[in-house]
Amino acid sequence: MSTGRGISRRTYLAAVGTAAVGGHAGCTGSAAGSVSVLSAGSLASAISDHLGPAFESETGTAVHGEYYGTNAVMRMVEDRTKHPDVIVSADATLLRDRLYGEFTDWDVEFATNSLGLGYRGSTSIGRALDAGRPWYEVVRGADDGAVAIGDPDLDPLGYRALQAFELAEREHGLDGFREEMSRRVYREPEEPQMMAGVESGSRAAAVVYRNMAVDHGMPFVEFPDAYNFSDPALADHYATATYTTEEGYTAEGRPIVYNATTKANADNPDAGRRFVQFLADTPGLLDEAGLTVTADLPRGHGDLPEDVEV
Structure with missing residues (x-):
């Protein structure tokens, strides 16, 4: 299980905001094409208006998002009616309960809400x-x-x-x-x-x-x-x-925590992992979208891929 890198990294990212993305993109290089994101509906505007355009600007990869209730998102993945590169949940535990084992074995928690x-x-x-x-x-x-x-x-x-x-x-x-x-x-x-x-x-x-x-x-x-x-x-x-x-x-009632992962056998897993990393690295954009990024976020869970660092 990966854990946060501490307050120094978190404070740095919060201070530089979207500038941090430029550094990340420079390390990974531009990626043409697109990444498909199946997300909790509460993030529709956050992704389509804030995160998606910024990600495409920095990486050259367009974000194609679809937005539904998280329970519906999990069902679509489980019954294979949707085949996203990235899955984003408004309930971190729900994603793990429903998808761990067959569809993924890791996720990154990146924001909270009220x-x-x-x-x-x-x-x-x-x-x-x-x-x-x-x-x-x-x-x-x-x-x-x-x-x-x-x-x-x-x-x-x-x-x-x-x-x-x-x-x-x-x-x-x-x-x-x-x-x-x-x-x-x-x-x-x-x-x-x-x-x-x-x-x-x-x-x-x-x-x-x-x-x-x-x-x-x-x-x-x-x-x-x-x-x-x-x-x-x-x-x-x-x-x-x-x-x-x-x-x-x-x-059960539980604190609101958003998390994201890539689906096993995704069409564009590299771009999917880059997008998850982007969510972890841009607290300024998340804040602009009305979300909250606490000092202990981002936080990894499960067996994180080598190219996803939190």
């Missing part, structure tokens, strides 16, 4: 939130379908929303809150469309990751640490809330 409520300010929900009313009172009083969550059977964003409802129920003494909200929210099957629906007015609010609200320039109320899944010190607390998908996979 959960909260993205909303449209011109709605009654938005006005109440802007006035400082507790988010759980606001959403509990909203019309059915006014608040969206991801589909918990397709992506971690969906099951984290339900887990957050459960933890909030305990935290604030909200009897029956998870069950009630589970019935009344709209379940969006297309994760990349979560904030687009709020932006267009189809929904008043959505339980999303912080970067998704940033992507759309929409206001965001971050949940408290007790249920925003951002604090590693609260891992045991998060784990007390679970969700079992229709496929029978039971996900």
Whole structure:
């Protein structure tokens, strides 16, 4: 198992931002062609608008991304309906549980996030939130379908929303809150469309990751640490809330950690590993995209290839 190189490297990368990529590209050389990335939908804008163009500029390799809920991503790899070079997950444990052994034996953790409520300010929900009313009172009083969550059977964003409802129920003494909200929210099957629906007015609010609200320039109320899944010190607390998908996979609540790997027998494994290295080496770009890169990231797990260093 590979571990981080320490604070000095992390601090250096954060300081130079995208300049670090130039040094990396110089070591590996330009690579023509393209790399296919099958990614968690919450990173659609981060990859298409920030990371992909920068990677192509530095390496000459275009990034072709497809974005779905992470559960759906894993299923597509497992049933071989998609054949990506790179797989990116919004739940590091989910990737290892589903893909280690047959499809990969390593990954790199590169960013974290936090959960909260993205909303449209011109709605009654938005006005109440802007006035400082507790988010759980606001959403509990909203019309059915006014608040969206991801589909918990397709992506971690969906099951984290339900887990957050459960933890909030305990935290604030909200009897029956998870069950009630589970019935009344709209379940969006297309994760990349979560904030687009709020932006267009189809929904008043959505339980999303912080970067998704940033992507759309929409206001965001971050949940408290007790249920925003951002604090590693609260891992045991998060784990007390679970969700079992229709496929029978039971996900415990856990801190949000994004990770990436290349698929065994990928069409362009060299470019795939370069892209994973790029994710590890560009904390400045990740920050611009609304993600968080903590001092202990990037972090390797499993049997890392020789040309991937973290």
